[in-house]
Amino acid sequence: MTAAGFPGSTVFCAMCKQQVPKSTWAAHSSTYDHRRREVVAAYKATFEEAERDKQGVEVRPVVGGLDFEIVELAGAQHGVHKTLVIRSTSALSRLTIVDINVSAKPSNMPCPFRAATQGGTRAIYNQGTNIVVTLRHDQRGRYAGRIEIVFENESHRRFVIIREVRATIGEAVEHDALKATTPYVKPQRVPWRRGQEIKLKFSRLNDCKPTVLKDGPTAGQRFNVHFKMNRIPLRRQHQALAATPNAASLPIVPFNPCIAGNAEQLQAIRSILQVRKGAAPFIIFGPPGTGKTVTLVETIRQILARDKEARILACAPSNSAADILARRLNSLSNTELFRFYAVSRRRELVPDDLLGYTYMDGQGHFSVPQVADLATFRVIISTCGSASFAYGVGLPPGHFTHIFIDEAGQATEAETMTAMKTITTPSTQLVLCGDPKQLGPIITSSVARELGMGVSFLERLMERDVYNERLWRGRTLVKLVQNFRSHRAVLTFSNEQFYNSDLQACGPARVIDSFIGWNELPNRKFPIIFHAVSGKDERQASSPSYFNLDEVLVGRDYIRKLKSDRRFTTSDEEIGDITPYNAQARKFREALKFANIGTSIKVASVEEFQGDERKVIMLSTVRSSKELLTFDAKYTLGFVANPRRLNGKNSLEHSGHDVDTLFAMNSGHHSGEGPLDLSIDPLWRRFLNYVALNNGWRGIPISWDPHAPVHDGGYENELREQGVEDITDFMQRMQNYLGDDDQSAHDIMEGQINADGVWRERE
Known part of the structure; x- marks a missing residue:
């Protein structure tokens, strides 16, 4: 019996620990979750019954338990042992061991444990019969198993007692040094009302989170703590989205000789050099290791060599990717190339060879030169999220003849718009470089993902017919196909x-x-x-x-x-x-x-x-x-x-x-x-x-x-079915050995539920 009725309109389901309307009880009791809890409870009860000593038989390890704890790999390869002692509490009873089964948990795992009676003795005496349990394995890791010992009494009636066995194969010193120092405690939400004082205890803060105080709070100090989100990146994105934009064969001598024989890279460069003003953004579709950034850098150098009036903004979603662009353009002087960093960027995170391309204020913070000086740079490199600084400090729309965005598949569409929408005119040429098959934008909000914020501007464009790589190759996009970085086996999948x-x-x-x-x-x-x-x-x-x-x-x-x-x-x-x-x-x-x-x-x-x-x-x-x-x-x-x-x-x-x-x-x-x-x-x-x-x-x-x-999906059902099969098989074996003096698994389960459940609805 898994439920009890109450005066009123509800029934308490002890399995699910919730009140269920009487009118829906039949439907509730047949749901998957309810039936799964029934199976688990029955399995738990059967397991606990099988673990009990019974019919005058005691099963005890000689020392400690059947947890081998941490065993060195060399020892596990050679084999280590523990001993179970089986005693009969009745001097007159005649008991024998019929079988000893050892299985792994779960069943599809290799079992590193073996068990056998010492000396082959199967009879049980009150002075004790030994079972030697052996761990032998050549792989690090954590292993669990179950030993089922089947007994037979003088009436030829059989019963079973089980014991669990565990082991960790590895180095004890290393496990001790690297183990969790304190148990995990789930953080609790703190209820708060306006005007209420809440005490905060600060220890060290990890993962580069900002520290609250330089030297940390001291005992007795009191603080008013204000939590404030940095809204500048979001304001830049809103500004960009609200802005209204102002209404053959070309010979190439590559600066980088490595691309001279790469037809796709050369085609991408020619297409960008010849694209008409006001055309749709051009896409360099660069799968793994095909040199998309190399192509982008070569294109920038070709533009600068052909057009003395060209002004280029090159962006990437992250500082690391933007730094790579800057380093690959280091043939430019520090009067031609400017690497912009946000004022919050720490100096030690900036590569030493790029510091000469930056500007710092009198206090040593990254900043921006005067607008007149900024306008003289031929190439400006920034992250997408910070790129609107140029518009913010006074550079007019149309100042940049070209805007390049590397790794565009990893930028949100709002970030991409931040990099280009406020500063473009119909004559600005836009180039996106990336791969929509790779990592997309990092979106931490499930709501934002459901609203499509996880789709980059690059991916959205490439879903349009005009970017069909078979029909529009060379006109709106070029797909790079020669991979120079990976072994064929790594690339094939x-x-x-x-x-x-x-x-x-x-x-x-x-x-x-x-x-x-x-x-x-x-x-x-x-x-x-x-x-x-x-x-x-x-x-x-x-x-x-x-x-x-x-x-x-x-x-x-x-x-x-x-x-x-x-x-x-x-x-x-x-x-x-x-x-x-x-x-x-x-x-x-x-x-x-x-x-x-x-x-x-x-x-x-x-x-x-x-x-x-x-x-x-x-x-x-x-x-x-x-x-x-x-x-x-x-x-x-x-x-x-x-x-x-x-x-x-x-x-x-x-x-x-x-x-x-x-x-x-x-x-x-x-x-x-x-x-x-x-x-x-x-x-x-x-x-x-x-x-x-x-x-x-x-x-x-x-x-x-x-x-x-x-096939596409369904494998979780196979694993679930395998688990149910394991449980069913175990319970059937155990039920075969339950004696008349044993409490049934169902009775044990019901007793446990009654002990935990609240059976009366309080009015």
């Missing part, structure tokens, strides 16, 4: 999934094949490793960010092996670790520092790698349990929620990486979630199949057939 197999691997062998033959590659000719780790998602203190120590330590080991291999000399600057969570990035840096290796390796999110070039990229997905993946999908976090993030990771095109070797690590919760739950996403499943079929897989074996065709 994204090429097939996103680019109609148009991309061509053209990189020199000495670069893209530089890690072919490395001993740690499962396939020496395939420079991609997917390492499946049995790990645990954790948080600490009040931080909402997740980390996974097991993935951290596996990744650290790969870096250690790479750095110690003299045949493949690799500097810290050639290695990058991408993870979507700040806590994981911090733990990875701590692990590298603790091991004193790779301390200069960049560890950051996909977006922060924009513009970087790395030979080796390591990806840590951190989270993969089904519940967390569902959360990520809702709020577009992690790598499952956004196919462009997988595209950006796999081909690293979001920044034009020079990728020779790619590591990907995926994990799952050690106590029940499969470590390969990323496979519920069809795109990820295709990528995992691609790696497995090319023998690039390591760690926990793949649990499905990689040869099977991938």
